[in-house]
Amino acid sequence: MNSPAGVSSTRAVDQSRRRGISRRIVTATGALPLEHAHQAFDLDTVALLLGMMIVVANLRLSGLFALANAWAIRKARRPITLRLSG
16 A cells, blocks of 8 residues: 555654664663663653544544545645645
């Protein structure tokens, strides 16, 4: 599938893998002690991000983003308008 959602999700997985490898290297070399690494992990933030991902996934499945995209294209009338607004 060559959809933008497929591309961004692939990119997110690649970034996640890089972060995981980086974390392991930093803790394995002793640059960041394991205790500090555990302190840096904030469960409230992870829960918030997980909740936001669930909401966004449901909105995407419902078609809201496609509807908003179509509305923005109708209102813009020219590509340069979209470019300047972002």
